[in-house]
Amino acid sequence: MIPSAFEYERATSVDDALAKLAATGATGKFIAGGHSLVPLMKFRLNEPTTLIDIARIPGLAGVRDVDGAIEVGAGTVHHDVATSSLLRQQCPVVAETAGTIGDPQVRNRGTLGGSLAHADPAADYPAVMLAVDAEIHLRSSRGPRVVPASDFFQDLFTVDLAPDEIITAVRFAPVRAAAYAKLYQRASRFAIVGVAAALDVADGVIRSARVGLTGAVSHAVRLTAVEEALAGRQPTSEVVAEAAQLAGSDLEDVAGDIHASETYRRAMVPVFAKRALDGALARLPQR
Numbered sequence: 222m223i224p225s226a227f228e229y230e231r232a233t234s235v236d237d238a239l240a241k242l243a244a245t246g247a248t249g250k251f252i253a254g255g256h257s258l259v260p261l262m263k264f265r266l267n268e269p270t271t272l273i274d275i276a277r278i279p280g281l282a283g284v285r286d287v288d289g290a291i292e293v294g295a296g297t298v299h300h301d302v303a304t305s306s307l308l309r310q311q312c313p314v315v316a317e318t319a320g321t322i323g324d325p326q327v328r329n330r331g332t333l334g335g336s337l338a339h340a341d342p343a344a345d346y347p348a349v350m351l352a353v354d355a356e357i358h359l360r361s362s363r364g365p366r367v368v369p370a371s372d373f374f375q376d377l378f379t380v381d382l383a384p385d386e387i388i389t390a391v392r393f394a395p396v397r398a399a400a401y402a403k404l405y406q407r408a409s410r411f412a413i414v415g416v417a418a419a420l421d422v423a424d425g426v427i428r429s430a431r432v433g434l435t436g437a438v439s440h441a442v443r444l445t446a447v448e449e450a451l452a453g454r455q456p457t458s459e460v461v462a463e464a465a466q467l468a469g470s471d472l473e474d475v476a477g478d479i480h481a482s483e484t485y486r487r488a489m490v491p492v493f494a495k496r497a498l499d500g501a502l503a504r505l506p507q508r
């Protein structure tokens with residue numbers, strides 16, 4: 222439970238963080254909230270020679286309006302995402318999801334960027350990033366790069382993030398008709414199953430739906446069978462209930478562990494898909 226010895230440096234800017242990381246010759250790691258990295262270091266599953274602290278870089282945290290889109294800095298702690306008035310008004314699903322993460326200690330130290338980079342299969346943000354169709358903004362010495370959330374989450378603890386890149390922010394268009402529903406692991410509050418659903422409705426018809434799932438498979442995925450079943454249909458609870466039945470039907474390798482068997486998780490995916498879709502329906506303007 223004692224980590225290997227390491228050096229500690231504090232970065233003053235994104236460029237400084239990238240330079241400090243490069244100077245370690247790829248043996249260093251960024252640390253933000255430390256709520257995923259430090260436990261790994263204690264088990265010696267990760268043994269960085271240098272920790273580069275990015276938690277106090279000016280401008281890396283914060284929620285802002287950028288030309289009508291919402292940008293959340295990678296260094297924003299979960300509590301500040303959960304309580305952001307901009308998110309609460311314009312994209313409440315993101316704030317509500319942040320509010321479900323862990324406990325007050327975790328929410329006051331853990332960051333959005335740390336969660337996305339770590340990509341725990343039971344993390345909450347990945348599902349909602351898929352549902353709001355977020356862009357993940359990255360930087361390296363080679364310049365900036367933008368990856369759609371739908372391409373970012375690739376496998377167990379694996380994302381489209383090179384070792385020399387830093388996540389600077391995520392950006393998405395406001396989505397009001399969206400909701401997140403999760404079956405909590407009671408001790409940690411990680412998701413046993415978590416579903417985020419967003420509906421785009423025009424002229425009384427669902428033009429498109431985006432449904433993100435976390436907790437059940439190695440990484441967050443879109444429930445495309447549900448999305449396809451909703452497109453072009455009327456936004457009613459009957460339609461949603463029918464589509465939700467398809468949730469998870471095409472998933473292979475659903476996880477079974479000490480928290481929930483594969484059978485239980487499979488049974489819960491449609492249940493929580495329906496809850497998330499019902500939540501999104503409830504946010505549609507009254508007809």
Ligand SMILES: Cc1cc2nc3c(=O)[nH]c(=O)nc-3n(C[C@H](O)[C@H](O)[C@H](O)COP(=O)(O)OP(=O)(O)OC[C@H]3O[C@@H](n4cnc5c(N)ncnc54)[C@H](O)[C@@H]3O)c2cc1C
Pocket residue numbers: 250251252253254255256257258259275295296321322323324327330331332333334335336337338339341343344345346386387388389409410411412
């Ligand atoms: C008791 C407990 C309960 C928890 N419950 C939940 C829960 O219910 N739901 C949930 O989703 N999560 C939960 N978490 C995880 C929590 O949200 C973490 O804070 C989060 O996963 C990691 O964020 P961090 O800022 O602490 O990252 P760190 O631990 O500092 O870093 C994690 C990894 O990301 C890298 N990294 C950090 N920031 C960046 C960046 N900007 N760019 C590139 N790489 C970066 C680091 O190098 C490291 O590899 C829980 C954690 C604990 C300890």
